[in-house]
Amino acid sequence: MKKDLFKHKPLTAYDAIYEAQKIAYAPLVFQAVRAMRELGILTQLDEYKSGVSAKDIAEKLKLSLYAVETLLESGLSSGVVEIDEYEMYHLSKTGVYLLHDEMTRINMDYNHYICYQGMYHLDEACKTEKPAGLRVFGEQWQTLYQALPHLPEKIKKSWYAFDHFYSDSAYPVALPIIFQSRPKTIMDIGANVGKFSILAAKYDSDVRITMVDLHDQLQNAVDNVSEAGLTDHIDSLAMDLLDRAQSFPKGIDVFWLSQFLSCFGKQEIVSILQRIADAMGDNDRLYILETCWDRQQHEASAYSLINTSLYFTAIASGNSKMYHSDELIDCIKQAGLQVCQIHDNIGICHSLFECGNSESE
Amino acid sequence: MKKDLFKHKPLTAYDAIYEAQKIAYAPLVFQAVRAMRELGILTQLDEYKSGVSAKDIAEKLKLSLYAVETLLESGLSSGVVEIDEYEMYHLSKTGVYLLHDEMTRINMDYNHYICYQGMYHLDEACKTEKPAGLRVFGEQWQTLYQALPHLPEKIKKSWYAFDHFYSDSAYPVALPIIFQSRPKTIMDIGANVGKFSILAAKYDSDVRITMVDLHDQLQNAVDNVSEAGLTDHIDSLAMDLLDRAQSFPKGIDVFWLSQFLSCFGKQEIVSILQRIADAMGDNDRLYILETCWDRQQHEASAYSLINTSLYFTAIASGNSKMYHSDELIDCIKQAGLQVCQIHDNIGICHSLFECGNSESE
Structure with missing residues (x-):
């Protein structure tokens, strides 16, 4: 606290x-x-x-x-x-x-189209640790991320507007930090629609990027990369990280996790980070971009983030949230990694956690 | 204002x-x-x-x-x-x-079970002047009052708890005022479950009461009267007051409208009051018990009432609300009646409008 x-x-x-x-x-x-x-x-x-x-x-x-x-x-x-x-x-x-105010408008649309109806089932979600409110979009989904590509246009649009508004402000500030070590290979885990990968490939035309996401999600990202004429620089790999048998290839200079760990429960986070740690060499880096409510400059930001956690509970995953930085740091350590540096005030409300393999330090 | x-x-x-x-x-x-x-x-x-x-x-x-x-x-x-x-x-x-706090609990239950889901359609309700949110309880209803007897128990219970909590505090204060003129006959228009009629019959065993409401609603009231052993004192009359052809009998000493006019639009209110005026003799009285947000002692009450209006817009009727007292007084005058006295602070938040036939004054 x-x-x-x-x-x-x-x-x-x-x-x-x-x-x-x-x-x-x-x-x-x-x-x-x-x-x-x-x-x-x-x-x-x-x-x-x-x-x-x-x-x-x-x-x-x-x-x-x-x-x-x-x-x-x-x-x-x-x-x-x-x-x-x-x-x-x-x-x-x-x-x-x-x-x-664009942020306020986006928050309100998101809370109406994505959250409002499902939030009716928040108490059930808390009892079951399942996103009980997701059923307002159909009974067939386990998480919002599976449902997302299949949602009606207006609802989907409000999700992406929310997601991108915050990340768009953070990426230009994060890129110079990540590229300080001049990485040759980046793995963009949870690539979503490919926004970061495209920006990174434009930032440094020598870098080779692999986008990782769920199969259905990835299609959109691949299309966007193709449209940007960057297929020579960016490829893709379909993975479901909830499957603990799925591991990462070695030889990646930088692993990039943007607004991704908030989609998972702590045990899942530790498992994902352990698998990244297994693939990391001595000089490789893991960058985690997250919005931690305890690291905000303004209480209004903390307020918005803390209550966005309820979206994860009722709609998205049932077991994840906007974490306190202490919780993330704890997961990073449990995975055998260590935090080298935390860059705060990245864009509107992000923190960038720079992590290394602790055995190498 | x-x-x-x-x-x-x-x-x-x-x-x-x-x-x-x-x-x-x-x-x-x-x-x-x-x-x-x-x-x-x-x-x-x-x-x-x-x-x-x-x-x-x-x-x-x-x-x-x-x-x-x-x-x-x-x-x-x-x-x-x-x-x-x-x-x-x-x-x-x-x-x-x-x-x-019982009031807060009842407000919250009401706003969850009755209002929350339908309120998603408030903008549509405003455009169409129809209670667009009512469809969450089924497509077949025109107003909440038609739907009410058929709703699931938990939802119905939260409606009655809300309705009764406020009226229960008002009736004991209103009864001595109404009975000052020793009426022999009372017509309880919008009798709901018969609470007022039963209290009034117990207050004065010489009075003869007629409960008026929609046919489906009335069944519950008749059962309650029977259970209270008051069938000799209270009878019932099924009427749909939205049907302007339906008129009231003459010879009624007191017409009683409790939390009823807020269910109707202003034109409908004037029509109902005109039909009451037509039936009223020189010494007959009309008592209107309502919750007017401008006549509250505390701003918190005004806040709750003003926002309860949104329930009427989206769920109940599409065209009614918690009126400002000036609006009610205007309707009363348009119907050819006049306000003799307003008793404020009846129970938690009610005002009692005592009206006479203006021709008789």
Whole structure:
């Protein structure tokens, strides 16, 4: 635990019961704000800086006055909109972020399309250590990663937007660190759609990269590599790392794990890292890019990460999360590796763990 | 608008973006708190006032350490639990209310079982003025009130618990007011399960009561009256008030509408009130018991009511809400009635509107 996080002020009994109601009504408030964003009400408020009436918004957007008033009143209660003495509505500062801030928009879409419905089954997921909420996307999947390529476009899009928004900000900062040792070969484990591999191949045209992922996932990555004209630099290897019999080839200079270990439980993480350690020579490096809630500059980031863990519990895997850095370091050590250096503040919220084979040190 | 409600403090940009994330993650936080309550984690924290470790909670409740830690970390972020320097967890004051306060528990159950899943379709409901979220309970219903008697027990129970919790606190305060004029006949419109009629018949054994509701709803009320041995005092009349051809008999001293008008749109309300006005003689009275968010003593009550409106939009009717008192008064006047007196602070959060036929004044 990072001691200075989430130090809440002491509350009066009245304030505490009010806070409890805010939690009790939280899903309704979320959907009211989202509806105002989707229906264009927040945009209307943003356009009329000097205020606009509910009636004018309703007419402009061809919505009923009833619907507009009901949503605006909820928005008043949640501090997203404000009202002046002439009964004209305004967008609050919080509302401005909900409307314009890309991160907030992506978080909200993700929590609606990917998380909202399945989260209904969170208590069951906690009891069974299975992603019980995943069934809202079909009964046939064991993990979200199997389901992902087969989900409806809008849902899939919100997943990739979320995943890429955070990694896109981190990769340009991570690349110079990784390439300091001038690796000739990189294995991109959990390559997803191939974003990192493509960037790395462009960063250094001498490097040879192998993308590793589930068979169904990999197809998309291979297509993207082909489209980027990088098939001579990047190849692929289908592996299911939950199968402990699957091992890595030797002779890889750099193993790269980006936003990958958060998809696995601790025992699985140790098993994956052990297999990487087995393949690593004295001078080879393992780089782990993760978002650890205890290493954030701002409490708001820690808040978002800690609650994204619930997505892993209910939807993605049933047994993984956004780990505290101490937990990751513990897994790294258990696998016989050691952390050489931790680079914080990579992009918006990442930390880069540089690891070596401890026997070699 | 009541001017002193929801006056939020000016926020810094950082605070505003944090508030925006709290809204973006609101459904996940709700489910994490609910899971902690359902799985017994809040109770464990409450039992060990000097603190308890995640490991001890997990062992006691036969849950994985992973699940307990993930939920507790979310609880830290939302101020429901606290952690001390020895990494022992405690229940916060907000957590105490979430665990022990009956109102908070009932609100949370209602928002989970009745509202959560259907609220996913709030934006569609706003566009169509239909309760688009009701389809999660079956495609065949036009309003929640038709569906209610046929819903699974747990869901139905959470609806009645919510409905009764608030009305139970109001009826004992309302009865002496209604019986001041010693009415001989009362029509209980929207009788629901007959709670008010039974209380009123017990309050004054000389009064004759007619319960009015939808046919399917009424069966339950009739059974309850029979069980209470009050069939000689209370009869019933099946009516669908959305059918404007259905009129009320004359010769009723008191018309009683409890938590009923919030189920209808304003045009429907005016139509219902007009038909009551047509049946009312000079000295007859109409009593309307409603929860108006602008007439609350505490902002927390206004917050809960304003956001309960979203339930009416997405689940119940598509066109009704917890009205502002000005809106109700406007409907009453449009129907040719007048408000003689408003009694506030009836029970937890009700106002009682005493109305007469304006021609008689």
